[in-house]
Structures are given as structure tokens and as C-alpha cells.
Amino acid sequence: MLLEIKSLTKKFGGLVAVDGVDLEVEAGTIMGVVGPNGAGKTTLFNLMSGQLKPTSGKIKFDGVGIDGLKPFRIARLGIGRTFQNTSLFDRLPLTVNMAIARRMRTHSGFFDSLVPIREREEEADVARRALEMLEFVGLAGNAESIAGSLPQIAKKRLAIGMALVGEPKLILLDEPTGGVGGDDISGLIELICQIRERGVAVCVIEHKMRMVMGLSDRIVVLNFGRKIACGTPEEVSEDPGVIEAYLGSGYSA
Amino acid sequence: MTAENLRKYGVFIAALVVACLLPYIGISKFMLNVIIYAGIFSIATMSLNIIMGYTGQVSLAQGAFYGIGAYGLALLTNKAGLNFWVAMLLACLITALVGLLIGLLAFRTRGPYFIIVTLCFNFIVYVVIKNWDWLSGGVRGQKIAGPEFFAGRDARYYLVLGFVLLALFITWRLSRSLEGLGFMAVRDNEPLADALGINITYTKIVAFMISCFLAGLAGCLGALHTGYLSPSSAHYMLSFNFIIYLLVGGAGTLYGPLVGTFTVYLALEFMKDIGEYRFMIFGAILILTVIYFPRGIVGGLKSLRRWLKSFRKKIAGNKKAEEGA
Numbered sequence: 353m354l355l356e357i358k359s360l361t362k363k364f365g366g367l368v369a370v371d372g373v374d375l376e377v378e379a380g381t382i383m384g385v386v387g388p389n390g391a392g393k394t395t396l397f398n399l400m401s402g403q404l405k406p407t408s409g410k411i412k413f414d415g416v417g418i419d420g421l422k423p424f425r426i427a428r429l430g431i432g433r434t435f436q437n438t439s440l441f442d443r444l445p446l447t448v449n450m451a452i453a454r455r456m457r458t459h460s461g462f463f464d465s466l467v468p469i470r471e472r473e474e475e476a477d478v479a480r481r482a483l484e485m486l487e488f489v490g491l492a493g494n495a496e497s498i499a500g501s502l503p504q505i506a507k508k509r510l511a512i513g514m515a516l517v518g519e520p521k522l523i524l525l526d527e528p529t530g531g532v533g534g535d536d537i538s539g540l541i542e543l544i545c546q547i548r549e550r551g552v553a554v555c556v557i558e559h560k561m562r563m564v565m566g567l568s569d570r571i572v573v574l575n576f577g578r579k580i581a582c583g584t585p586e587e588v589s590e591d592p593g594v595i596e597a598y599l600g601s602g603y604s605a
Numbered sequence: 606m607t608a609e610n611l612r613k614y615g616v617f618i619a620a621l622v623v624a625c626l627l628p629y630i631g632i633s634k635f636m637l638n639v640i641i642y643a644g645i646f647s648i649a650t651m652s653l654n655i656i657m658g659y660t661g662q663v664s665l666a667q668g669a670f671y672g673i674g675a676y677g678l679a680l681l682t683n684k685a686g687l688n689f690w691v692a693m694l695l696a697c698l699i700t701a702l703v704g705l706l707i708g709l710l711a712f713r714t715r716g717p718y719f720i721i722v723t724l725c726f727n728f729i730v731y732v733v734i735k736n737w738d739w740l741s742g743g744v745r746g747q748k749i750a751g752p753e754f755f756a757g758r759d760a761r762y763y764l765v766l767g768f769v770l771l772a773l774f775i776t777w778r779l780s781r782s783l784e785g786l787g788f789m790a791v792r793d794n795e796p797l798a799d800a801l802g803i804n805i806t807y808t809k810i811v812a813f814m815i816s817c818f819l820a821g822l823a824g825c826l827g828a829l830h831t832g833y834l835s836p837s838s839a840h841y842m843l844s845f846n847f848i849i850y851l852l853v854g855g856a857g858t859l860y861g862p863l864v865g866t867f868t869v870y871l872a873l874e875f876m877k878d879i880g881e882y883r884f885m886i887f888g889a890i891l892i893l894t895v896i897y898f899p900r901g902i903v904g905g906l907k908s909l910r911r912w913l914k915s916f917r918k919k920i921a922g923n924k925k926a927e928e929g930a
Contacts, residue, residue, distance in 0.1 A: 401800060427802035439797045441790060451783075452790045456802030458783050462811055465782030466775065474783060518802055 661792030672839020674821025700821025855901025
């Protein structure tokens with residue numbers, strides 16, 4: 353199992369945002385994370401990528417315990433992520449954004465910058481991978497634009513590319529289609545499927561139920577911080593607890 | 606050399622030629638002296654540029670590191686009797702080491718709190734140097750003797766010019782290297798840099814150590830050129846001066862520190878006749894710069910060039926459209 357979460361809990365004062373969640377993600381699969389607003393989905397992601405430290409519980413990634421590690425350590429171990437508000441280096445060009453995202457896989461330090469022998473090789477490699485990744489997410493034509501000037505959909509794609517360029521084994525996408533219009537959504541779904549084809553596991557928070565049902569291999573449903581269901585899309589959509597809590601009694605799959 | 610390269614580096618080469626010939630074009634001793642000081646301070650401003658302009662951490666301790674470099678050099682030559690050049694290198698390394706220790710402490714804070722911590726550190730260094738008579742000579746200060754070769758003003762001018770070029774080279778390499786990418790990532794978006802696997806504390810400390818090394822270097826050159834050291838060479842007013850030079854020149858640009866230091870320092874020298882009133886004029890200019898050129902003179906010129914380029918493109922486009930029609 354690529355990712356194993358055991359009775360993970362996060363409390364903010366009296367509020368239990370994530371309450372004893374168990375979860376397993378298999379390598380190369382897509383896990384949909386759904387639940388109403390405030391169910392603890394983003395908190396769960398923040399625990400997995402180190403932005404928050406768990407109150408209790410264990411997270412094991414690729415055989416290594418990662419709970420309580422700093423974000424940059426977890427990123428280097430192979431978990432990439434995007435943020436709900438599409439965080440980028442707005443003032444810098446796309447190529448530079450990509451290069452920064454690749455930086456953790458390079459070794460050149462300050463002295464290499466003064467006498468650029470090893471640096472030249474690494475720079476060439478970084479530039480090549482940056483372009484490759486821009487092509488993969490469909491932004492090769494905008495390589496030299498400033499990230500902040502991109503339209504929303506391109507920003508989303510760039511953020512996904514930046515999470516991927518460091519060659520993670522798992523990426524966490526926090527609402528990749530938030531604020532994106534109809535036609536662009538199908539493109540993003542295609543992109544997420546292509547990520548799975550590269551052998552990278554994906555956890556995706558999503559509100560659009562039909563989309564997440566079609567996309568995910570497995571789905572976990574959270575409500576008030578608790579896991580109320582987990583399984584294939586069919587299993588979850590027939591689960592009476594889920595229908596009750598999330599889909600509403602009028603929904604039929 | 607291709608035409609494009611010539612256009613790119615033309616201004617730099619022209620400035621370098623003028624700089625090399627400067628002592629021989631009938632410049633007054635007083636003027637040369639002012640220019641040497643401006644050069645020394647521009648190195649200190651470049652040191653600030655690395656930590657503030659490229660890494661986004663506003664340090665108000667550069668005056669202290671300038672002083673630590675200067676006093677380090679004085680102690681190592683006067684008290685320890687080391688060779689001048691060895692002492693100078695050691696003094697810069699010691700300054701970087703102090704930067705490491707202060708960085709480990711100060712980078713637990715961020716933003717305004719970091720500024721306050723660094724300012725406090727500068728204040729402490731100033732008070733210690735002023736009062737630790739045995740070590741520093743207290744308010745009486747101490748003499749410092751450089752190698753005989755640099756007794757002449759012209760020789761010192763070329764020495765400073767050489768080190769200005771070295772500091773420029775370091776900034777230039779950093780600004781387009783993988784290490785520099787980490788600096789800019791930390792400056793522009795810390796949480797994202799963290800999520801992308803960049804060790805933020807480590808990056809800040811590396812940047813701070815490089816910055817302190819250069820500030821120490823400027824201090825050594827200042828001590829050599831003045832030939833005399835007093836506690837005012839570690840004064841916190843220096844830190845504020847460097848910030849002003851950097852803001853006027855343009856933080857986070859290669860030539861900003863150089864342009865800013867020379868503009869402000871020379872302008873203040875020329876206005877000496879009007880005494881303290883010059884600071885009123887100067888204050889007004891500073892406010893206008895910060896409001897209308899938030900990226901300083903160099904940043905302003907850059908955007909002007911970009912604007913002209915797009916304007917020219919637009920005109921060319923219009924012409925084409927007319928011809929087509």
C-alpha cells in the first residue's frame with residue numbers, strides 16, 4: 353500500500369476537524385475525497401502533506417512514517433500537492449515556476465553557482481523537464497508568460513504540473529476544478545487520468561459528484577471529520593449512510 | 606561579439622571603461638574619495654540585496670556585519686598580527702559565521718519581527734563595540750594599516766573596483782542559478798516553496814551567510830580606506846542607509862544596489878552646501894521613489910523598456926494592418 357493512514361485525528365481547540373480517519377491509497381490509483389463543506393477534506397490533505405501536524409494517529413507513506421514531518425521533507429519523499437486557492441509564484445515566468453518545483457531534485461549549491469560545472473548539467477536537465485511538463489499540462493505555448501497573468505484554467509494546470517515535475521508517487525489535488533467553467537473541466541479530467549497513466553497515485557478533493565464518480569477508482573466520504581464510507585464509486589453511491597448525509601434522500605444512482 | 610551581445614552588455618562595458626580610466630581623467634582627490642566610499646557602500650548594499658531583494662528578508666543588521674568585518678580585520682591584523690589578506694578573508698568568514706548564528710535565531714521569526722530582531726542585534730553590536738574598550742579601542746577607535754601598495758588612493762580605488770565587480774559577479778551568478786531559484790521561491794511564496802520541497806530555513810540561512818560575507822567584505826574595505834576605525838562603522842544608521850540605497854536603486858535587480866548607492870550617496874555629497882536641509886529634499890525624493898517606482902530606478906527603467914517595446918510592437922502591428930488593408 354502506498355499510503356496508509358491509521359486513526360488520524362486533528363483537533364483545533366474543541367473542534368475535531370479530522371476524527372480517527374483510516375485510509376489506504378494504492379499506488380497508481382485515483383482516490384476521490386468527497387464530503388460537504390467543513391467535513392475536513394482540506395484538513396486531511398494538510399495533515400498528509402505536513403502543513404498541519406496531527407493531534408494523534410499515524411501516516412505511513414511508502415513504508416516511512418511521515419506524520420509530523422515538515423512539508424518540504426514530505427515533498428521530497430514523494431507527495432506533491434496543489435492548493436485550493438491555486439498558489440503560484442505569480443511574478444515569475446512559467447519556466448521558472450517549473451524550475452523551482454524541480455529544484456528539490458537538484459544538488460547544486462551556492463558554490464556550484466559560482467563555478468557552474470555540475471550546475472550546467474543540472475540546469476539543462478531542469479530546463480528540459482520543465483518544458484516537458486509544460487507540454488504535458490498543455491502550456492508549452494505560454495512557457496515565457498508570467499504566471500500571474502494566466503487565466504484561471506491555465507493556473508490550475510500549471511499548479512498541477514508543478515506538483516508533478518518533482519516526480520512524486522502521490523499527488524494531492526485540492527479542488528482542481530474549482531472556479532473553472534464547463535468545457536475546461538473535461539480537459540482537467542483527462543489530465544488527471546493521464547497522471548494515473550504515468551503511475552502516479554492521485555487523491556482529489558472534488559465537489560462535483562458526477563465527475564468524481566466517473567474519475568475515481570475509490571472514493572472516501574467524510575462528514576464532520578469522520579469517514580462515513582469508503583469503496584468503489586458504485587459501493588459508495590449505494591451506501592445508505594452516504595445518501596442520507598451527503599447526497600440527500602432524493603438522489604438515486 | 607554579436608550585435609545583440611553588444612547591445613546587451615554595451616552599457617556595462619562602457620561604464621567599466623569609464624570606471625577603469627576614472628583616476629586619469631582629471632578627477633579631484635575629493636571626488637575620487639567620495640567615489641571610493643560609494644563603491645564600498647555599494648558592496649554593502651549588494652549584500653543587503655541578496656537577503657532582502659532576492660530572498661525577501663529585510664535585514665536591518667547589515668551595519669553590524671559591516672562593523673564586524675571591519676573590526677575583525679583590525680583585530681586580526683593589529684592584535685593577532687596576521688597577514689593583511691589572510692586577515693581580510695578570515696574577517697569575512699567570521700562575519701558569515703556570525704550571520705549563521707544570528708540567522709539560526711532570527712529566522713525563527715518572520716516579516717516585521719525579523720526586522721526588529723536584526724535591528725536589535727545591530728544595536729547590541731554597536732553598544733558592545735563602543736564599550737568593550739580592550740577589544741575595540743572604544744570610542745577612541747583604532748588605527749588600521751593596510752599593505753603599503755594600497756597606501757595610494759588610486760591603488761585603493763582599483764582594489765574597491767575589483768571587489769565591486771566580484772560582488773556584482775556573485776549577485777549575477779546567484780540570480781540565474783538553481784540556488785538563486787530557491788531564494789526567489791522563498792521570497793515570493795513561502796508556503797508553496799515549502800510544499801515544493803524547498804527547505805526554507807536552510808535557504809534563508811545560506812542567503813544570509815552570503816549576504817553577511819559581502820557586508821563583512823565592505824567593512825574590511827571601509828576600514829582599509831579610512832585607515833581608522835570607530836564604533837560608528839557598526840552604527841545602525843548604516844543599516845538604514847543601505848536600505849535606502851537599495852530601495853532607490855531597485856531591490857531584487859542586479860544593478861539596483863550600485864545605481865542606488867551612487868545616486869543617493871553622490872547626491873547627498875553634492876548637496877553638502879545646504880547642510881542638513883538636504884535631508885528634506887532627499888526625504889521627498891525617497892517618498893516619491895517608493896510610491897512611483899516601487900522597484901527603484903533600475904526596476905523603473907526595466908518597465909519603461911518593456912513598455913517601449915510593446916508600444917513599438919503595437920505601432921508595427923498597426924502599420925502592417927494598414928498595409929494589409
